Amino acid sequence: MKVAILGYGTVASAVVKTLIDNQELIKARCDEEIIPVIALARTPKENALIPVVNDIELILNRNDIDVFVELMGGIEFPFEIISKILKRKKAVVTANKALLAYHRYELEKLAKNSAFGYEASVAGGIPIIKILKEGLSANNILCIKGILNGTSNYILSKMVEDGANFKEVLQKAQDLGYAEADPTFDIEGFDAAHKLLILANIAYGLRVKPEEILIEGISKVKQEDICFAKDFDYVIKHLGIARSKNEKVELRVHPAMISKDKMLAKVDGVMNAVSVDGDILGESLYYGAGAGGKATASAVVADLIDIARKEKNTAMFGYLNDTSYSLLVKDEIYTKYYLRLKVLDKIGVLSIITNLMSQLQISIDTFLQKPKKENDCSILFFITHETYEKNIQILIKELKKQNFIQDEIFMMRIED
Amino acid sequence: MKVAILGYGTVASAVVKTLIDNQELIKARCDEEIIPVIALARTPKENALIPVVNDIELILNRNDIDVFVELMGGIEFPFEIISKILKRKKAVVTANKALLAYHRYELEKLAKNSAFGYEASVAGGIPIIKILKEGLSANNILCIKGILNGTSNYILSKMVEDGANFKEVLQKAQDLGYAEADPTFDIEGFDAAHKLLILANIAYGLRVKPEEILIEGISKVKQEDICFAKDFDYVIKHLGIARSKNEKVELRVHPAMISKDKMLAKVDGVMNAVSVDGDILGESLYYGAGAGGKATASAVVADLIDIARKEKNTAMFGYLNDTSYSLLVKDEIYTKYYLRLKVLDKIGVLSIITNLMSQLQISIDTFLQKPKKENDCSILFFITHETYEKNIQILIKELKKQNFIQDEIFMMRIED
Numbered sequence: 001m002k003v004a005i006l007g008y009g010t011v012a013s014a015v016v017k018t019l020i021d022n023q024e025l026i027k028a029r030c031d032e033e034i035i036p037v038i039a040l041a042r043t044p045k046e047n048a049l050i051p052v053v054n055d056i057e058l059i060l061n062r063n064d065i066d067v068f069v070e071l072m073g074g075i076e077f078p079f080e081i082i083s084k085i086l087k088r089k090k091a092v093v094t095a096n097k098a099l100l101a102y103h104r105y106e107l108e109k110l111a112k113n114s115a116f117g118y119e120a121s122v123a124g125g126i127p128i129i130k131i132l133k134e135g136l137s138a139n140n141i142l143c144i145k146g147i148l149n150g151t152s153n154y155i156l157s158k159m160v161e162d163g164a165n166f167k168e169v170l171q172k173a174q175d176l177g178y179a180e181a182d183p184t185f186d187i188e189g190f191d192a193a194h195k196l197l198i199l200a201n202i203a204y205g206l207r208v209k210p211e212e213i214l215i216e217g218i219s220k221v222k223q224e225d226i227c228f229a230k231d232f233d234y235v236i237k238h239l240g241i242a243r244s245k246n247e248k249v250e251l252r253v254h255p256a257m258i259s260k261d262k263m264l265a266k267v268d269g270v271m272n273a274v275s276v277d278g279d280i281l282g283e284s285l286y287y288g289a290g291a292g293g294k295a296t297a298s299a300v301v302a303d304l305i306d307i308a309r310k311e312k313n314t315a316m317f318g319y320l321n322d323t324s325y326s327l328l329v330k331d332e333i334y335t336k337y338y339l340r341l342k343v344l345d346k347i348g349v350l351s352i353i354t355n356l357m358s359q360l361q362i363s364i365d366t367f368l369q370k371p372k373k374e375n376d377c378s379i380l381f382f383i384t385h386e387t388y389e390k391n392i393q394i395l396i397k398e399l400k401k402q403n404f405i406q407d408e409i410f411m412m413r414i415e416d
Numbered sequence: 417m418k419v420a421i422l423g424y425g426t427v428a429s430a431v432v433k434t435l436i437d438n439q440e441l442i443k444a445r446c447d448e449e450i451i452p453v454i455a456l457a458r459t460p461k462e463n464a465l466i467p468v469v470n471d472i473e474l475i476l477n478r479n480d481i482d483v484f485v486e487l488m489g490g491i492e493f494p495f496e497i498i499s500k501i502l503k504r505k506k507a508v509v510t511a512n513k514a515l516l517a518y519h520r521y522e523l524e525k526l527a528k529n530s531a532f533g534y535e536a537s538v539a540g541g542i543p544i545i546k547i548l549k550e551g552l553s554a555n556n557i558l559c560i561k562g563i564l565n566g567t568s569n570y571i572l573s574k575m576v577e578d579g580a581n582f583k584e585v586l587q588k589a590q591d592l593g594y595a596e597a598d599p600t601f602d603i604e605g606f607d608a609a610h611k612l613l614i615l616a617n618i619a620y621g622l623r624v625k626p627e628e629i630l631i632e633g634i635s636k637v638k639q640e641d642i643c644f645a646k647d648f649d650y651v652i653k654h655l656g657i658a659r660s661k662n663e664k665v666e667l668r669v670h671p672a673m674i675s676k677d678k679m680l681a682k683v684d685g686v687m688n689a690v691s692v693d694g695d696i697l698g699e700s701l702y703y704g705a706g707a708g709g710k711a712t713a714s715a716v717v718a719d720l721i722d723i724a725r726k727e728k729n730t731a732m733f734g735y736l737n738d739t740s741y742s743l744l745v746k747d748e749i750y751t752k753y754y755l756r757l758k759v760l761d762k763i764g765v766l767s768i769i770t771n772l773m774s775q776l777q778i779s780i781d782t783f784l785q786k787p788k789k790e791n792d793c794s795i796l797f798f799i800t801h802e803t804y805e806k807n808i809q810i811l812i813k814e815l816k817k818q819n820f821i822q823d824e825i826f827m828m829r830i831e832d
Contacts, residue, residue, distance in 0.1 A: 135543025
């Protein structure tokens with residue numbers, strides 16, 4: 001399957017690199033080589049991994065291209081180009097939410113006979129389009145609430161963490177590259193609104209444009225609001241909300257206070273998350289990186305793999321070829337361990353235990369002995385540094401032989 | 417598309433009810449009527465919504481059935497039945513994780529020419545099979561960590577919440593129906609292990625049976641461990657872990673300590689969640705109801721819809737027919753509101769504000785006035801009870817006319 005990449009920024013580079021780095025994996029998953037053959041860029045790209053041209057006609061005129069990946073941005077120009085491609089019944093993949101917010105109905109009509117992937121247009125690498133369209137297809141969607149813009153969520157999270165004002169945090173976000181030089185599109189809610197319209201389209205089939213819905217950004221949120229929210233057990237998040245009642249759907253994008261113990265309230269920094277309430281499933285939530293080259297590439301390449309799979313048998317477990325993975329034997333598990341021991345409180349006990357550990361190359365990270373409550377017994381708590389399961393099992397076996405050990409030895413692994 | 421249901425317990429009833437209640441929605445989503453026509457049950461079912469028989473041959477011999485949904489449980493008997501069905505090239509949907517843990521390779525071979533859906537076998541209604549198999553298909557999966565057993569998670573959550581011992585909480589869980597009379601399968605980790613093997617199969621193509629992997633349950637966790645974990649900023653969760661390194665995959669199921677600020681640490685009660693770390697996307701997390709009739713039915717019916725869609729054009733936004741939804745006008749949004757006002761601190765101000773609210777039928781839920789910091793000005797914070805957007809907009813307009821209002825009025829909606 002030959003792929004052309006239109007546009008060559010961060011996402012496009014990551015798409016090309018993923019197709020090359022993970023080509024064996026991709027082949028095993030869809031029984032097809034997906035090859036990026038040419039890219040469009042306004043200016044020449046050094047270090048580009050595939051040939052780059054600046055004349056789009058050179059790409060559109062090639063008959064060997066199976067899928068066109070649109071990563072140019074903008075609205076009217078990509079719409080014009082994609083329309084042409086779809087009319088020739090070729091497949092398209094795009095990450096362009098603004099394009100979809102304004103032209104998705106025309107595109108849907110044109111795409112009747114072509115594959116059209118747009119997973120990357122909402123919430124970056126979280127496969128929320130597929131989840132809503134397929135995974136939750138049995139449900140009437142009662143409500144969608146999404147943290148859909150990483151820049152806004154980063155700023156609000158930092159205002160809580162640092163006690164700083166909106167402007168200070170925005171400046172910091174710009175310095176770190178989390179906010180654009182002109183951040184209006186993100187912080188005033190337009191980006192989130194475009195994404196919400198796409199989700200609402202899948203949930204409700206709604207034909208609505210951004211101008212018709214309520215859109216507010218975070219620029220008026222002050223530190224006083226953050227503090228008030230904290231005092232009353234709320235957290236302020238910028239949400240895109242779609243909620244249905246009696247076939248009316250409300251769509252709105254704005255900062256909102258949510259109870260601090262909701263899962264959505266715990267989504268911090270540049271991360272995105274979408275909570276979906278379905279009449280059959282109830283609430284579910286999907287969390288991950290909503291932006292960035294690699295995260296977006298993850299969704300674009302998944303769309304390409306879906307298109308490649310379309311004509312084939314899909315393997316029941318997603319692999320059509322054998323893989324080279326094998327099971328690691330238990331002894332070789334390597335992690336941190338927690339140990340709880342009940343021991344007789346007599347001289348030399350700790351020395352014996354630590355000596356055993358030392359012989360097995362087990363190093364202690366945390367140790368706690370609480371003042372004893374029961375006759376002559378103490379409880380010892382250890383956390384080790386990383387070690388092999390085999391060593392811990394030998395340690396436990398050796399400890400069990402000691403006459404100062406009371407009760408069972410309890411071991412638990414640590415997963416940070 | 418005609419569907420037969422084998423087994424008629426909680427999940428089967430929910431599947432039949434969902435197919436009937438949401439039939440219009442389902443038709444709009446896959447352009448096909450999915451009709452449950454007959455069910456198998458050992459004993460007659462009162463109030464069954466479709467004909468129920470107790471002789472499986474009566475169902476297997478019917479030539480008009482397109483899909484067989486296996487919800488009987490067990491391992492060898494359903495394996496035998498499903499093998500027969502697949503040999504006749506008919507489609508199968510199952511929620512049976514034990515069956516898949518032991519016989520998935522034989523089934524995969526038999527299913528080469530049939531659709532085989534098993535979304536419901538892991539994490540109930542969370543579409544984690546589809547997410548791993550399709551949504552994250554561009555990624556080498558570095559690590560999967562799942563809270564895969566609701567009973568275990570409920571017990572551990574309650575041990576934290578109530579400070580109670582394992583046995584007390586288990587008893588309570590049994591009384592509430594969250595744990596079986598014989599809870600071994602859940603609390604000793606076997607259920608989670610079956611699910612982990614299915615996920616590891618998709619991620620790594622691993623041919624492994626439950627006996628080959630490390631499985632520990634939660635029955636040895638004591639209140640002392642819970643307290644130790646708390647003191648050192650950990651939370652104890654029962655996890656299924658799959659992690660790859662150099663083509664070796666470690667698979668293990670056990671209670672583990674995880675840092676309390678991880679998203680997984682925040683998953684409480686009977687809920688399930690799966691965190692997936694991919695080489696392209698990074699970490700993403702999927703959260704929802706992992707058991708129960710309706711949640712499981714959500715996954716079973718999604719599989720049925722996928723099968724119905726297979727032969728058709730899939731609509732770009734998941735609807736093939738028009739829907740009856742329309743956009744709610746902004747004025748009719750109905751929620752709680754937060755208001756921050758900066759006012760001159762003079763007599764009668766609060767009276768005017770509350771009078772305006774009362775005229776608009778806006779009722780106050782929370783009110784805070786902090787001692788003033790700036791000359792002659794106070795900041796007032798309000799949270800209202802639910803009211804219409806229209807009323808809040810009128811209130812803000814009226815307030816702006818008042819000469820005691822200093823600075824902009826800030827309003828934020830509350831989404832609990």
